[in-house]
Amino acid sequence: MANVTIKDIANKANVSSTTVSRVLNNNGYVKDETRKIILDTIKEMNYVPNAIARSLSKCQTNIIGVMVPDLSNPFFSEVVKGISVVADKNDLNIILCDTNENLLDKEIKYLKMLKEQRIRGLIITPTSEDNKYNSEYLTLLEGLGIPIVLVDRDVKHSSFDGVFVDNIKGSFDGTEALIKAGHKKIAIIAGPTTSKPGRDRLRGYKKALLKYNIPIKDEYIVFGDFKMESGYDITKNLLKMEVPPTAIFASNNMMTLGCLKALGHANIRVPEDIAVLGFDEIEDLNILDLNISVVSRPTFKMGRIAMEILREKIEVNPTKNISASQRLTLTPKLVLKGSERYFK
Amino acid sequence: MANVTIKDIANKANVSSTTVSRVLNNNGYVKDETRKIILDTIKEMNYVPNAIARSLSKCQTNIIGVMVPDLSNPFFSEVVKGISVVADKNDLNIILCDTNENLLDKEIKYLKMLKEQRIRGLIITPTSEDNKYNSEYLTLLEGLGIPIVLVDRDVKHSSFDGVFVDNIKGSFDGTEALIKAGHKKIAIIAGPTTSKPGRDRLRGYKKALLKYNIPIKDEYIVFGDFKMESGYDITKNLLKMEVPPTAIFASNNMMTLGCLKALGHANIRVPEDIAVLGFDEIEDLNILDLNISVVSRPTFKMGRIAMEILREKIEVNPTKNISASQRLTLTPKLVLKGSERYFK
DNA sequence: CTGAAAGCGCTTACAG
DNA sequence: CTGAAAGCGCTTACAG
Numbered sequence: 001m002a003n004v005t006i007k008d009i010a011n012k013a014n015v016s017s018t019t020v021s022r023v024l025n026n027n028g029y030v031k032d033e034t035r036k037i038i039l040d041t042i043k044e045m046n047y048v049p050n051a052i053a054r055s056l057s058k059c060q061t062n063i064i065g066v067m068v069p070d071l072s073n074p075f076f077s078e079v080v081k082g083i084s085v086v087a088d089k090n091d092l093n094i095i096l097c098d099t100n101e102n103l104l105d106k107e108i109k110y111l112k113m114l115k116e117q118r119i120r121g122l123i124i125t126p127t128s129e130d131n132k133y134n135s136e137y138l139t140l141l142e143g144l145g146i147p148i149v150l151v152d153r154d155v156k157h158s159s160f161d162g163v164f165v166d167n168i169k170g171s172f173d174g175t176e177a178l179i180k181a182g183h184k185k186i187a188i189i190a191g192p193t194t195s196k197p198g199r200d201r202l203r204g205y206k207k208a209l210l211k212y213n214i215p216i217k218d219e220y221i222v223f224g225d226f227k228m229e230s231g232y233d234i235t236k237n238l239l240k241m242e243v244p245p246t247a248i249f250a251s252n253n254m255m256t257l258g259c260l261k262a263l264g265h266a267n268i269r270v271p272e273d274i275a276v277l278g279f280d281e282i283e284d285l286n287i288l289d290l291n292i293s294v295v296s297r298p299t300f301k302m303g304r305i306a307m308e309i310l311r312e313k314i315e316v317n318p319t320k321n322i323s324a325s326q327r328l329t330l331t332p333k334l335v336l337k338g339s340e341r342y343f344k
Numbered sequence: 345m346a347n348v349t350i351k352d353i354a355n356k357a358n359v360s361s362t363t364v365s366r367v368l369n370n371n372g373y374v375k376d377e378t379r380k381i382i383l384d385t386i387k388e389m390n391y392v393p394n395a396i397a398r399s400l401s402k403c404q405t406n407i408i409g410v411m412v413p414d415l416s417n418p419f420f421s422e423v424v425k426g427i428s429v430v431a432d433k434n435d436l437n438i439i440l441c442d443t444n445e446n447l448l449d450k451e452i453k454y455l456k457m458l459k460e461q462r463i464r465g466l467i468i469t470p471t472s473e474d475n476k477y478n479s480e481y482l483t484l485l486e487g488l489g490i491p492i493v494l495v496d497r498d499v500k501h502s503s504f505d506g507v508f509v510d511n512i513k514g515s516f517d518g519t520e521a522l523i524k525a526g527h528k529k530i531a532i533i534a535g536p537t538t539s540k541p542g543r544d545r546l547r548g549y550k551k552a553l554l555k556y557n558i559p560i561k562d563e564y565i566v567f568g569d570f571k572m573e574s575g576y577d578i579t580k581n582l583l584k585m586e587v588p589p590t591a592i593f594a595s596n597n598m599m600t601l602g603c604l605k606a607l608g609h610a611n612i613r614v615p616e617d618i619a620v621l622g623f624d625e626i627e628d629l630n631i632l633d634l635n636i637s638v639v640s641r642p643t644f645k646m647g648r649i650a651m652e653i654l655r656e657k658i659e660v661n662p663t664k665n666i667s668a669s670q671r672l673t674l675t676p677k678l679v680l681k682g683s684e685r686y687f688k
Numbered sequence: 689c690t691g692a693a694a695g696c697g698c699t700t701a702c703a704g
Numbered sequence: 705c706t707g708a709a710a711g712c713g714c715t716t717a718c719a720g
Contacts, residue, residue: 005713016691021715029689046487051460052405053713055396056696063439071428077421084415084442088450093457095407096440098428106432113437116395143390228631257631264633284628287572287601289608349697360707365699373705397697400712 004047013041024049055118064310065114067097067107067124068151075253075280075299076125079151082303083123090311095119101127104137111140121147121310126155128194147313149306154196161313161326163306167197170295170332171204171249174277177293177334178247179212182342183275187220187245189234189255198226201251201279220245224255231258239266246342247275253282256292271341281335291337298330305330348391357385368393399462408654409458411441411451411468412495419597419624419643420469423495426647427467434655439463445471448481455484465491465654470499472538491657493650498540505657505670507650511541514639514676515548515593518621521637521678522591523556526686527619531564531589533578533599542570545595545623564589568599575602583610590686591619597626600636615685625679635681642674649674 006024010017015034022028023038030038041047055061066083068076080096087094095117097110107127114122122144126137134156141148141155150162178186188205191198202221209216219241224230231250235258238244250256256278263270270276270292278294285292309326350368354361359378366372367382374382385391399405410427412420424440431438439461441454451471458466466488470481478500485492485499494506522530532549535542546565553560563585568574575594579602582588594600600622607614614620614636622638629636653670 003713007713017714018691018716019689022690025715031689034689048456048459050400050462050713051457052396052399052462053696054715056394056400056698057713057715059696061396066440071421071425072418074416074418074421077415077418080440081415081442084440085444088442093461094440096410096424096428096438098425098432100429112392113395115392117437118394118396257628261631261633282628284601284626287605288634289605290632347697351697361698362700362707363705366706369699375705378705394697397712398699400714401697401699403712 003050004045005050006047009038009041009045009047012045013038059118061118061120062091063093063095063117063119064314065097065110065117065119065122065124066094067099067110067114067122069099069101069125069127071096071098074283075152075297078299079125079303079306082300082305083307084303086304086307086311090307092120092311092314099127104133107137108140111144115144119146121149121314123149123151123306123310125151125153128153147310149310149313151302151306152197159325159327161309162328163302163309164327164329165197165297165302166329166331167200168204168207170297170334171201171251171279172208173204173332173334174279174293174295175205175208175249176212177336177340178249178275178277179208179214181247181275181340182344183245183247183340184214185220185243185245186214186247186249187222187238189231189248189250189259190221190223191251191255192223192225195226198251205249224251224258226252226254228254228258228261231255232262233258235259235262236266239263239268245274247277247340250276250278253278253280256280256282256294260290260292271339272343275341276339279332291339293334293336293338293340296333296335298333302330347394348389349394350391353382353385353389353391356389357382403462405462405464406435407437407439407461407463408658409441409454409461409463409466409468410438411443411454411458411466413443413445413469413471415440415442418627419496419641422643423469423647423650426644426649427651428647430648430651430655434651436464436655436658443471448477451481452484455488459488463490465493465658467493467495467650467654469495469497472497491654493654493657495646495650496541503669503671505653506672507646507653508671508673509541509641509646510673510675511544512548512551514641514678515545515595515623516552517548517676517678518623518637518639519549519552519593520556521680521684522593522619522621523552523558525591525619525684526688527589527591527684528558529564529587529589530558530591530593531566531582533575533592533594533603534565534567535595535599536567536569539570542595549593568595568602570596570598572598572602572605575599576606577602579603579606580610583607583612589618591621591684594620594622597622597624600624600626600638604634604636615683616687619685620683623676635683637678637680637682637684640677640679642677646674 006017006020009020023035099106148160190202222234250259281296350361350364353364367379443450492504534546566578594603625640
């Protein structure tokens with residue numbers, strides 16, 4: 001870091017650091033001639049401003065934190081991509097934190113680091129929105145004293161800004177589609193009860209059954225952990241039932257894949273032998289025209305919107321986050337491709 | 345950022361900033377009693393050190409830059425994940441830059457930003473390794489004056505550290521497997537000629553044909569752009585040939601998918617009607633037991649290794665990058681699942 | 689239109 | 705074992 005400084009430029013150009021700073025930031029009056037000389041020396045000496053020094057003296061960085069549970073999950077990498085595009089437009093830089101679904105440990109460590117870095121704002125998907133340390137967690141986040149935007153998962157009892165998806169509606173629509181196709185025996189591979197999206201998707205499922213007067217049977221409600229294996233195991237068990245379901249609703253992309261894998265192994269065709277409908281798009285299946293109907297979330301858009309909200313908060317309120325909280329709930333889209341059909 | 349400072353702590357604890365700094369950094373002698381008092385006041389006043397001030401005074405950050413062409417591509421998100429895991433272990437933080445395959449513009453902008461941020465090191469996959477601004481580009485990278493580790497793509501005439509994959513060997517192995525299965529009419533969906541991996545994969549293909557005395561036919565060599573659509577279109581054309589190939593080797597994951605899609609549309613079975621072998625794993629296909637043979641790269645590992653090399657360079661050479669350059673070329677693994685088989 | 693000086697919040701020789 | 709003081713490289717009132 002033994003670099004050319006503003007002082008070196010000033011010396012060489014026979015002006016003061018103040019003036020150099022003025023042309024650098026394009027504010028205040030500087031005689032055209034002086035400006036030219038300075039600009040030239042800057043180029044000549046290959047000067048690159050030190051953002052750290054600037055941050056310190058301005059008491060402000062242009063860095064935001066982005067914290068996600070797992071970058072290997074296409075959902076999150078797509079969200080980050082969306083964030084990145086908007087951040088770039090606004091000359092905001094991203095410090096990326098992957099918490100590895102590590103519950104609290106990693107999150108706390110990263111949050112501390114981000115606070116030390118004096119970041120400008122934070123976009124975060126908490127690994128869990130319902131841990132026993134909820135109040136400590138809230139304190140931690142609020143203690144950052146910067147604008148925070150949640151993505152996809154909420155924090156209990158908080159009123160942070162956020163971009164969410166109407167999971168109840170989405171899974172209601174999905175389940176309704178199965179019902180309308182003629183199904184009455186519909187099983188759900190539910191998410192873990194500790195997950196709000198998981199719980200909400202289950203609620204939507206129940207709501208649809210209720211509306212159409214279809215009895216809710218506990219045997220048809222099985223809890224997975226959002227991973228492929230649980231979708232696989234659960235499906236295998238569902239098939240073994242005395243009265244197996246005629247349709248399966250899977251609460252996320254990985255469990256849908258697990259379900260399809262199990263059906264493949266059992267040589268059961270979709271939808272001729274059993275119908276399947278999943279939550280979340282699976283890009284590769286689309287490409288291969290493996291027509292699986294899904295409830296689809298606007299992933300990339302969620303990232304973009306989150307970043308737009310954050311930018312607004314940052315600009316409108318350089319000091320405190322006093323403007324009204326912005327919580328957006330997007331409606332997922334039902335995409336029917338045939339796998340929901342009912343064969344008697 | 346109007347926060348508690350080291351000075352506030354010093355005042356309250358009736359010591360000097362120097363002493364506070366000592367306990368903060370755990371260096372130099374401090375009387376146990378004094379230490380305790382300071383630690384208490386730190387907790388009491390909820391003090392969080394300012395990493396920016398520290399960076400400025402130490403002339404050193406703990407931030408590295410990570411620059412990839414496209415985070416939506418599972419290959420890169422997996423690489424970043426690998427980097428992230430190792431970075432985290434070493435308390436290095438990541439500023440993420442997605443260049444959006446934008447060739448030079450974005451790269452230059454980000455590189456400038458990273459230089460201003462005085463980052464500690466850089467891991468980068470250049471969007472292209474063969475642009476007409478090669479020498480300017482090289483100057484730019486070298487001008488950073490920090491350790492640089494390349495991932496997957498090289499920069500012409502450079503000797504930066506890097507983690508690469510032996511594309512020639514990989515595609516030689518893949519092609520050889522097709523030959524050994526009995527194929528003689530093997531087509532390749534090649535990558536763009538501007539891409540070194542693309543060119544190398546084509547070379548491996550030719551090398552294998554040569555070795556087994558199979559004539560190289562230009563009609564069987566078709567160039568795509570690494571995207572799904574080109575794999576689709578090329579495959580459709582291959583099928584229309586008077587003497588269509590009995591096997592197709594696709595140079596990357598997206599084109600393999602496009603190829604499979606085209607075969608599906610044409611109602612052509614794999615491998616009964618035509619054999620397919622791709623470069624790069626496609627996770628979803630594995631899950632669904634759609635047994636497509638591939639040449640597989642250790643993606644996550646590439647990220648991990650890149651970060652390990654960088655860490656070493658950073659630690660060994662706080663000032664200058666004088667240690668020998670580390671260039672690792674990993675060998676891809678051939679994973680045969682049956683899609684390469686030959687049916688007479 | 690320009691500059692001297694203080695300040696941002698740390699670290700680090702140096703002195704005791 | 706502890707502190708005063710200078711320095712890291714900028715920005716920003718203030719004065720002229």
